[in-house]
Amino acid sequence: MTTVPRPQIAVVGSGxxxxxxxxxxxxxxxxxxxxxxxxxxxxxxxxxxGVAADHQHTKAITRQFDRxxxxxGARFAGGIRIGDDVGLAALRDAFDAVILATxxxxxRPLDVPGADLPGxxxxxxxxxxxxxxxxxxxxxxxxGGDVVLLGAGNVALxxxxxxxxxxxxxxxSDVADEALAGYLAAPARRVVLVSxxxxxxxxxxxxxxRELAALPRARYSVPDPAGPADPASPAGPADAGDRTAxxxxxxxxxxxxxxxxxxxxxxxxxxxxxxxxxxLGTERVTGVELDVAGERIVxxxxxxxxxxxxxxxxxxxxxRLIAETPPDPASGRLGAGLYRAGWAQRGPRGAxxxxxxxxKLVADELLADxxxxxxxxxxxxxxxxxxxxxxxxxxxxxxxWLVLDAHERSTAPADRVRRKLPDHDAMxxxxxxxxxxxxxxx
Amino acid sequence: MNITILFGTxxxxxxxxxxxxxxxxxxxxxxxxxxxxxxxxxSELSAERFYLVICSTHxxxxxxxxxxxxxxxxxxxxxxxxxxxxxxxGLGDMFYEETYSQGSEHLDxxxxxxxxxxxxEYGRHDASSWDLPSDAALAWLPGVLAAASVPA
Numbered sequence: 001m002t003t004v005p006r007p008q009i010a011v012v013g014s015g016x017x018x019x020x021x022x023x024x025x026x027x028x029x030x031x032x033x034x035x036x037x038x039x040x041x042x043x044x045x046x047x048x049x050g051v052a053a054d055h056q057h058t059k060a061i062t063r064q065f066d067r068x069x070x071x072x073g074a075r076f077a078g079g080i081r082i083g084d085d086v087g088l089a090a091l092r093d094a095f096d097a098v099i100l101a102t103x104x105x106x107x108r109p110l111d112v113p114g115a116d117l118p119g120x121x122x123x124x125x126x127x128x129x130x131x132x133x134x135x136x137x138x139x140x141x142x143x144g145g146d147v148v149l150l151g152a153g154n155v156a157l158x159x160x161x162x163x164x165x166x167x168x169x170x171x172x173s174d175v176a177d178e179a180l181a182g183y184l185a186a187p188a189r190r191v192v193l194v195s196x197x198x199x200x201x202x203x204x205x206x207x208x209x210r211e212l213a214a215l216p217r218a219r220y221s222v223p224d225p226a227g228p229a230d231p232a233s234p235a236g237p238a239d240a241g242d243r244t245a246x247x248x249x250x251x252x253x254x255x256x257x258x259x260x261x262x263x264x265x266x267x268x269x270x271x272x273x274x275x276x277x278x279x280l281g282t283e284r285v286t287g288v289e290l291d292v293a294g295e296r297i298v299x300x301x302x303x304x305x306x307x308x309x310x311x312x313x314x315x316x317x318x319x320r321l322i323a324e325t326p327p328d329p330a331s332g333r334l335g336a337g338l339y340r341a342g343w344a345q346r347g348p349r350g351a352x353x354x355x356x357x358x359x360k361l362v363a364d365e366l367l368a369d370x371x372x373x374x375x376x377x378x379x380x381x382x383x384x385x386x387x388x389x390x391x392x393x394x395x396x397x398x399x400x401w402l403v404l405d406a407h408e409r410s411t412a413p414a415d416r417v418r419r420k421l422p423d424h425d426a427m428x429x430x431x432x433x434x435x436x437x438x439x440x441x442x
Numbered sequence: 443m444n445i446t447i448l449f450g451t452x453x454x455x456x457x458x459x460x461x462x463x464x465x466x467x468x469x470x471x472x473x474x475x476x477x478x479x480x481x482x483x484x485s486e487l488s489a490e491r492f493y494l495v496i497c498s499t500h501x502x503x504x505x506x507x508x509x510x511x512x513x514x515x516x517x518x519x520x521x522x523x524x525x526x527x528x529x530x531x532g533l534g535d536m537f538y539e540e541t542y543s544q545g546s547e548h549l550d551x552x553x554x555x556x557x558x559x560x561x562x563e564y565g566r567h568d569a570s571s572w573d574l575p576s577d578a579a580l581a582w583l584p585g586v587l588a589a590a591s592v593p594a
Contacts, residue, residue: 023454057537057570064454206502207538240504247502353453353500357507 005379007032007370010095011074012082012318014038015045016352017342018101019065020359026073028367034074035095035384039081040134041396041404041427043069046103047352049133050124052158053175054165056417061352069398075384078396079428083317086391092337094386096377097366099332100318100340101359104310104348110150114279115306119144123155123307130162132176132420134427139182144302145189147266148288150276151307152195153203154351157212159305163188164218164265174408174418191218192269192299194290198226199272200249205351209251218265220255224292226273279304310348332362336374339366400431443492443590444473448482450497450509450549455575456533459567460496462576463583480508484516487558489525492590495549496579498533503544516552523558529586531565531579542568562586 011018014036044062051058068074107122128136195202280287290297312323327347332339341362369375407430408418449460464476500506532546543566565582567575
């Protein structure tokens, strides 16, 4: 009697792409044994730590991913950094296939002079602090009265929303109150958002701009000609892209509408069609020089927040591999049995749902390699059981995470949905029911 | 009753709803299938089956990506849908008021224009609520089945 070998598959990273990928593989290959690793004790990566705390409706997608672990279809192995705690080669020995879905966790550096001056901060660092990410400091750096925000994509708009909101804007969120309170003690008085593109062609979703217009906070102006601008679509049926551009232009026009009313909060200038030339300052940031339609303009700044994309963080073997392999939206194959998915594959593009299609593509590649025999499954690979005993003992499983999840919900202040602990060791301790003596290496 | 559940999705929530409805219906009906609109040809629509259409909303009230090929094929060769009966369940987010649950309505219009008849309540799920989409759909299902059991 022959038995069908169960492929042992490792997914590195439990963010949306890793979870979508696991869903796609399990749907096509229900016999597969999946282990989803994460360096953190909590699953869901970017959904938990990258989506803004006041966008809980977006975070609700984790309830879809919970199914993966609840049904026993996939094992969660948290608190294990592949490429550091366990080498990639050891993982490839234990599993038939390994898929890297680690995302791009670092802010892409600004490539203008002065970018390394104190006072220049990445948007990802701000978002992580507000989400109580264990790698982020619990307080934000002091931003000062004049803040320049470089970029106009959704991440920049998340930061802009944070800069204009007061405390009441965080009801029913899981914001890190210590970081929030630090900012609200001395909030920005003036914010200048700098976008290389014209308003209609900028990267943010129109819904995000409409949300800003609907908030009774801040006063907006658009000083430059690239301004609220007509998308000027030619005659003919508008496609979805045209309609998105038109909606974006209309949303910006609504923001600067004189009838929108004088609201408390900072003065916000939206500078479209403007390119940063350099960051000014000697000891720390004092301003930003912009090129606006060939003219040089200096804007005073106490802090500069860059929201210009994300990059790999080459601090371990997996991080280096991802950072050094250029994005390829057409394929996730790094070799038979080794794949990458999500932002690690295609670059930091697209909102969460768009990574579902990309995860399916990579799952299909893996399935095609199994079908062709390029990826041979002989049933000999041990999977998770083949990892060193100390690694297995250290792994935080899904049941552990549920203990931490319940703790976060039960300790939340009255108008918060959860209170996240910013300390990874403490999180591990609580997850293991060992709050008295939290320790990551039992 | 022979039932086909069709889903159009961008983030996977509609697919999950479709699977959950399929599991629930499978316990009581012999012939239940769950199909991705992405791999379903409009010419397959038949008066012999009852359709549950589960569809989310993307972008500016647009169809989700997996439903677009279906809509394009539908427009290229509009099927004759007299006698076809269906129920519609739309997913959206009231956070985006103007475009809430509009994705499913693109399909609903197409079905109605070709003579299909929608039965039961138009189901909706709001992602800004804390209801699970599947719970909302499972609560919606009995009313739709009751309406569908009444001969046209």
